[in-house]
Amino acid sequence: xxxxxxxxxxxxxxADLVQVAKFLAAGLxxxxxxxxxxxxxxxxxxHALDSTARQPEMRGPLFSTMIIGCAFVExxxxxxxxxxxxxxxxxx
Amino acid sequence: MREQLGKLLEHLxxxxxxxxxxxxxxxxxxxxxxxxxxxxxxxxxxxxxxxRRALRQPIxxxxxxxxxxxxxxxxLLDSQLLGNFSSPGFGARMLPFIGTLFxxxxxxxxxxxxxxxxxxxxxxxxTIGLALMVLVMAHYYLVRTKGLRGLGKEYFSPWWLSPIKxxxxxxxxxxxxxxxxxGNVFAEFVLVTIxxxxxxxxxxxxxxxxxxxxxxxxxxxxxxxxxTVAYINLAIEKH
Numbered sequence: 001x002x003x004x005x006x007x008x009x010x011x012x013x014x015a016d017l018v019q020v021a022k023f024l025a026a027g028l029x030x031x032x033x034x035x036x037x038x039x040x041x042x043x044x045x046x047h048a049l050d051s052t053a054r055q056p057e058m059r060g061p062l063f064s065t066m067i068i069g070c071a072f073v074e075x076x077x078x079x080x081x082x083x084x085x086x087x088x089x090x091x092x
Numbered sequence: 093m094r095e096q097l098g099k100l101l102e103h104l105x106x107x108x109x110x111x112x113x114x115x116x117x118x119x120x121x122x123x124x125x126x127x128x129x130x131x132x133x134x135x136x137x138x139x140x141x142x143x144r145r146a147l148r149q150p151i152x153x154x155x156x157x158x159x160x161x162x163x164x165x166x167x168l169l170d171s172q173l174l175g176n177f178s179s180p181g182f183g184a185r186m187l188p189f190i191g192t193l194f195x196x197x198x199x200x201x202x203x204x205x206x207x208x209x210x211x212x213x214x215x216x217x218x219t220i221g222l223a224l225m226v227l228v229m230a231h232y233y234l235v236r237t238k239g240l241r242g243l244g245k246e247y248f249s250p251w252w253l254s255p256i257k258x259x260x261x262x263x264x265x266x267x268x269x270x271x272x273x274x275g276n277v278f279a280e281f282v283l284v285t286i287x288x289x290x291x292x293x294x295x296x297x298x299x300x301x302x303x304x305x306x307x308x309x310x311x312x313x314x315x316x317x318x319x320t321v322a323y324i325n326l327a328i329e330k331h
Contacts (some may be wrong), residue, residue: 064176068322071315075268081275082267 026084033080040073128212132199194317201309213277223270234327280304
């Protein structure tokens with residue numbers, strides 16, 4: 001078993017390692033990068049719902065403002081997506 | 093079908109690019125994206141021509157069904173998008189631009205519902221182009237409402253803040269604006285492709301198409317347009 005593993009490891013070249021590192025980095029980048037925006041959008045929507053429950057007649061303006069806020073919070077996740085797309089498709 | 097989709101997955105990030113050499117410059121274009129965006133424009137045009145035919149009726153008659161549907165759509169557009177401008181008069185003046193942008197992005201997103209077609213907004217060049225157009229429009233209205241002095245004040249008011257302002261408003265803003273639309277549409281495309289390739293393409297694709305194609309396409313078009321409204325509104329706002 002150990003010998004088999006050693007033989008398998010012998011066939012791994014530098015290019016394969018780079019590929020592995022690219023995939024790992026892209027996955028980690030997207031995963032960690034969307035943590036913050038996830039929490040942020042949760043906060044935004046929670047407070048918008050709170051306000052709507054308190055003042056149902058303000059629903060329309062609150063909804064538009066919420067969407068704008070969500071979009072701004074999302075921006076960091078978009079940058080993470082940009083980085084992982086560059087890692088996957090552009091980086092050699 | 094499956095092999096085809098598998099091949100599509102393999103070549104996901106790659107594009108077929110046509111290159112023209114004009115003078116010393118090499119112009120690279122993706123013909124597929126251009127054709128798809130032209131189809132989206134034609135769809136919007138067909139909608140406009142259809143509405144022109146359907147709405148042609150004497151003013152004394154009671155409004156027909158198309159008129160009612162259009163009234164509801166215009167009310168929604170007015171209250172949800174144009175109502176976010178600080179002055180109602182300016183909102184009414186921006187209706188052609190904002191409405192066209194919304195309809196074009198919506199048509200582009202919904203193109204992926206048609207068999208054999210993809211959404212042109214799944215190409216970053218299209219979305220970044222739209223975002224740059226919005227950037228230019230925002231600066232045009234900034235200069236028109238506040239003058240060149242206002243433009244200088246916007247960027248160089250505290251001089252030590254100007255590098256950050258230039259970076260965030262001229263580079264990061266169109267980039268995030270365009271990539272938001274691209275990222276969402278592209279992610280939807282990848283998800284649907286993977287589901288189609290890996291699962292039996294019988295029941296699942298219908299639901300996926302309904303949720304992702306129609307719902308997300310509408311939401312993303314709305315988000316893109318409402319951000320446009322917010323950016324232009326920031327530019328014309330008096331401090």
